[in-house]
Amino acid sequence: MKFKEMLSSKQYWKSVAILGLLFLVVYNVVMMFVDYGTLAFQEYFANRTADGKLVKFIITQVAGMIVYGMFVTYGQFRRRDKEQLKK
Template sequence: MQFKSIISQNAFWKSVFWLGLSFLILYNVISMLFEYGGFEFRAFFEERTANGKLIRFIIGQLLAAFLYGFILAFGQFRGKQKKD
């Protein structure tokens, strides 16, 4: 029941949110820098949302952020429980 005890904590979900959000921002900024060589926000988002790809882009970003945040937060909280 360790899984249920971890995901039932409010602090866990706050951690998932903040880790996911920080991942989302850093990932997109780093991708933009590598692909365009600078802060080309307009070109970056136009390329990813053109031709009806807006919904796909948003869902992909949210799913990736959630999974990253969930996995990292779960690892952190599980590590804390093992110490105790």
């Protein structure tokens, strides 16, 4: 499967979204533990979005989700294609 074909696949984008969301959850929980030592949802998000940083927080989270999801999903699709070519 070529890169353009992959990008036009609904399955690819579904995988990007799922992996990206899982990445965001894990990343934010790990950062919460690193910063506060416990699950402190209110403090974590209050500090990340205080002083007009809400837009920046949302943009960086979405961008990180998309980039991570695209890289990992591309690797999965590429590996699957290589395995099919070997058969």
